[in-house]
Amino acid sequence: MRSVELFAGAGGLAMGCEIAGFEHLAVVEWDKWACDTVRENQKRGYPILAGWNLHEGDVRAFDWSSIPKDIELLAGGPPCQPFSIGGKHKAHHDGRDMFPATVEVIRHLRPKAFIVENVKGLTRSAFANYFHYIQLQLEFPELPPRLDEDWAEHLARLQMEKSSGKRKGSGLTYNVIPTLVNAADYGVPQKRERVFIIGFRDDLEIEWSFPAPTHSYDALLYEQWISGAYWRRHRISRPEMPDKIAARVATIRISREPRTTLPWRTVRDAIQGLPDPESPTAFQVPNHVFQPGARVYPGHTGSPLDLPAKTLKAGGHGVPGGENMLVKDDGSVRYFTVRESARIQTFPDGFHFHGSWSETMRQLGNAVPVVLAQRVASSVAEQLALAELKRVASMVPSVKRKSA
Structure with a gap:
């Protein structure tokens, strides 16, 4: 066609x-x-x-x-x-x-x-x-x-x-x-x-x-807090359930409706298999370069690992791109690398981005997944x-x- x-x-x-x-x-x-x-x-x-x-x-x-x-x-x-x-x-x-x-x-x-x-x-x-x-x-x-x-x-x-x-x-x-x-x-x-x-x-x-x-938040909550399949898949211990989602999880638990959708995919799902960008092996992955300077401020708190990322913005820092951060398990933040951002936008790993950090993040923030x-x-x-x-x-x- x-x-x-x-x-x-x-x-x-x-x-x-x-x-x-x-x-x-x-x-x-x-x-x-x-x-x-x-x-x-x-x-x-x-x-x-x-x-x-x-x-x-x-x-x-x-x-x-x-x-x-x-x-x-x-x-x-x-x-x-x-x-x-x-x-x-x-x-x-x-x-x-x-x-x-x-x-x-x-x-x-x-x-x-x-x-x-x-x-x-x-x-x-x-x-x-x-x-x-x-x-x-x-x-x-x-x-x-x-x-x-x-x-x-x-x-x-x-x-x-x-x-x-x-x-x-x-x-x-x-x-x-x-x-x-x-x-x-x-x-x-x-x-x-x-x-x-x-x-x-x-x-x-x-x-x-x-x-x-095809995917839903409720299906993700089921895998995380009822079946536990999410944590087993990532080989990590199940953390304490946040109080703010307890009521919704309880509703899902007692519901008899069949689950017809897959779980939302999370940041952890997306970046699985990529080395830490500060590790010695990170350079082997195209576009996977650590970018320093990430910090939290009002309106820019980053994306938790175990939820889908917040909307990627078309920029590198400040209002246009300061939210393009990952919140690590210890609560600290760092910027998503270009490769991680590409995965979040579902670009294949074989597709490489051209340009500086801010320029490639602009391309990714403007892209359709x-x-x-x-x-x-x-x-x-x-x-x-x-x-x-x-x-x-x-x-x-x-x-x-x-x-x-």
């Missing part, structure tokens, strides 16, 4: 889509360091990236006429700074808002489906109207803003179009499904909440819902394949009549 990737960064979403069976005809990213990471892995012969046509530059400057229309998928995570909790919250007033550019590419390429990922902050009440505006633009990409319209006027026109129902199913329109998800619920060792906006072209008549969670990307993209690929089978099957009777 053919696809293109916008705002690719270091390639987390693109890798997940590739593993799910999509072939990228173009991978576009403006940041040199992120592109260098992709190029370095291509030079090393890393297989997932081997066929990527990487373009370093602005998506608005790419020659989209070189890509055939009617491709199966467009995927990308437009820059999240306009909507992130740690940003300036300018939304449509922020020059980094790339949702209009994303809609423009969709209008040109007419993909059968798209996957757009962004931060939880996009769902904040302060952005409610603009979030609705984004969804309507993706639903009706053939109705761009007029030269004399501001975004609020364009929103009103799109709302009128939707309420009329005239255009749905004709022209280029999409069935758009936005979902807020926690990556930990899908096997990522990180509590990372993100918005996915999935769209299928209306003419395909696809009914789709976001994949059901590979496992989550694969899960979403696989679900989209399955629906597209079923739609194609249905289309081919519908043509069979007419072929028979012609031959008769």
Whole structure:
């Protein structure tokens, strides 16, 4: 299945889509360091990236006429700074808002489906109207803003179009499904909440819902405090249960409902097998270099070993990245190494990151976890394949009549 990737960064979403069976005809990213990471892995012969046509530059400057229309998928995570909790919250007033550019590419390429990922902050009440505006633009990409319209006027026109129902199913329109998800619920060792906006072209008549969670906190609590399997697996003694979770554990213990999910994956699960970054053997592991200077201060307390990590931030120190710390068994803290952070973002160990400490942590903090990307993209690929089978099957009777 053919696809293109916008705002690719270091390639987390693109890798997940590739593993799910999509072939990228173009991978576009403006940041040199992120592109260098992709190029370095291509030079090393890393297989997932081997066929990527990487373009370093602005998506608005790419020659989209070189890509055939009617491709199966467009995927990308437009820059999240306009909507992130740690940003300036300018939304449509922020020059980094790339949702209009994303809609423009969709209008040109007419993909059968798209996957757009962004931060939880996009769902904040302060952005409610603009979030609705984004969804309507993706639903009706053939109705761009007029030269004399501001975004609020364009929103009103799109709302009128939707309420009329005239255009749905004709022209280029999409069935758009936005979902807020926690990556930990899908096997990522990180509590990372993100918005996915999935769209299928209306003419395909696809009914789709976001994949059901595969992992849960309750399943982790069961393994830790009821069966004890978690501690046995890591060959450590079971500690005292924290008082704050006792009531929830008691509820799980008396519940007769069958356990249908796997346990959340923890930091300890993620970094298992890696040497201590201060040990003499740490240099043998790529990107596994100790970074000094970690300290606790209000709002930055690090991630406990036996829970999924807190959300990795796009930075090395201070507000952007000072929370990217591990709390050791003795209560002290240290920064996650790049390799540990890569595992928390579910990048394979064979994938190496290029750049300084702060630069690589920025790439990782901005990335989509590979496992989550694969899960979403696989679900989209399955629906597209079923739609194609249905289309081919519908043509069979007419072929028979012609031959008769």
